Amino acid sequence: KFTDPKDFLSHTFKEKQKKNPxxxxxxWSGHLGxxxxxxxxxxxxxxxxxxxxxxxxxxxxxRLTDPEKQYLQxxxxxxxxxxxxxxxxxxxxxxxxxxxxEFSTLHLDKFRLISDWYHFAIYEMVDLKDFxxxxxxxxxxxxxxxxxxxxxxxxxxxxxxxxxxxxNGKLKKNSQQQVFTxxxxxxxxxxxxxxxxxxxxxxxxxxxxxxxxxxxxxxxIFSKSKMAEVKRKIRKFQKEIARxxxxxxxxxxxxxxxxxxxxxxxxxx
Numbered sequence: 001k002f003t004d005p006k007d008f009l010s011h012t013f014k015e016k017q018k019k020n021p022x023x024x025x026x027x028w029s030g031h032l033g034x035x036x037x038x039x040x041x042x043x044x045x046x047x048x049x050x051x052x053x054x055x056x057x058x059x060x061x062x063r064l065t066d067p068e069k070q071y072l073q074x075x076x077x078x079x080x081x082x083x084x085x086x087x088x089x090x091x092x093x094x095x096x097x098x099x100x101x102e103f104s105t106l107h108l109d110k111f112r113l114i115s116d117w118y119h120f121a122i123y124e125m126v127d128l129k130d131f132x133x134x135x136x137x138x139x140x141x142x143x144x145x146x147x148x149x150x151x152x153x154x155x156x157x158x159x160x161x162x163x164x165x166x167x168n169g170k171l172k173k174n175s176q177q178q179v180f181t182x183x184x185x186x187x188x189x190x191x192x193x194x195x196x197x198x199x200x201x202x203x204x205x206x207x208x209x210x211x212x213x214x215x216x217x218x219x220x221i222f223s224k225s226k227m228a229e230v231k232r233k234i235r236k237f238q239k240e241i242a243r244x245x246x247x248x249x250x251x252x253x254x255x256x257x258x259x260x261x262x263x264x265x266x267x268x269x
Contacts, residue, residue: 003107005050005076006043012062013044032057050076071097082188087111109157115189117196118146119154121253126164126171129249133171197257219263234258 002008016023025037025044032054034040042048055076059069074097078090091108113119122138125131132138135148135155146154155171158164165174204213241256 002075005055005072005079006046008072008075009040009050009058010044012058031061049080052076067097082192084108084112084115109161111189113157113161115192116154117193117200118142118150119157121255122151122154123158123163123173124250124253126173127248127250128253129251131171133169194257197255198259200255201257230260234260 002011013025013028016028025040029035029037029040032040039048039054043050043054052073055073059072064072071094074090074093078087078094081087081090087108121142125138125141133155135151138151139146139148142151155164159166162174162177164171166172201215205215238256238258245254
């Protein structure tokens with residue numbers, strides 16, 4: 001039933017509360033051997049990964065059957081995996097324990113789309129005025145940084161997730177399907193995505209003419225009390241640029257990166 005271990009924990013806690021309205025996170029944490037409810041609370045909020053040691057205690061306290069315990073263990077390993085190869089391994093194992101193709105395929109597809117930079121480059125390429133549904137052409141358009149096989153697999157993932165559709169032999173974006181919500185995006189996949197795009201920006205400094213790029217920076221003193229406002233303005237700016245660039249007859253695919261981070265050590269949290 002569950003595709004995320006923290007969803008299982010949340011469901012378990014709610015079921016306990018239905019039976020006993022006075023049951024609290026502190027009570028549950030105490031049964032698991034913790035003095036404070038902070039560990040369980042952080043896991044439920046997705047702020048802390050569920051480790052196998054804690055999972056073993058939970059499985060024992062709930063008296064799970066061996067297949068249930070095995071599924072939950074592999075699901076936790078899947079959730080904690082940080083590379084597509086690891087995700088694929090645990091996904092295959094989950095497919096054997098629980099033969100549900102939607103889980104083993106779609107969740108992994110979503111992880112790959114975010115973590116591998118070329119997926120959304122291809123997604124945007126669909127709107128190029130000279131776009132061809134030709135995997136060799138796509139590879140060449142991306143400077144042969146991916147193979148034609150990788151291009152084909154990427155498009156298959158978009159089709160499975162219904163983000164792209166084939167109409168009369170032509171590939172089109174599905175306007176009825178939202179790309180992703182913030183809660184859908186796996187954290188490790190997002191880190192990998194940003195790392196790859198920063199590396200691409202570094203390459204552009206060496207390989208692209210200054211007329212084809214805009215890279216600038218500012219160093220400034222800052223009060224952390226303004227962080228929320230800064231994030232809001234950056235996101236507003238990104239949306240404005242996206243609206244400005246939106247076209248069905250583009251000449252090229254561009255990437256907009258925005259970095260705002262601390263250079264000095266310490267300071268108020």
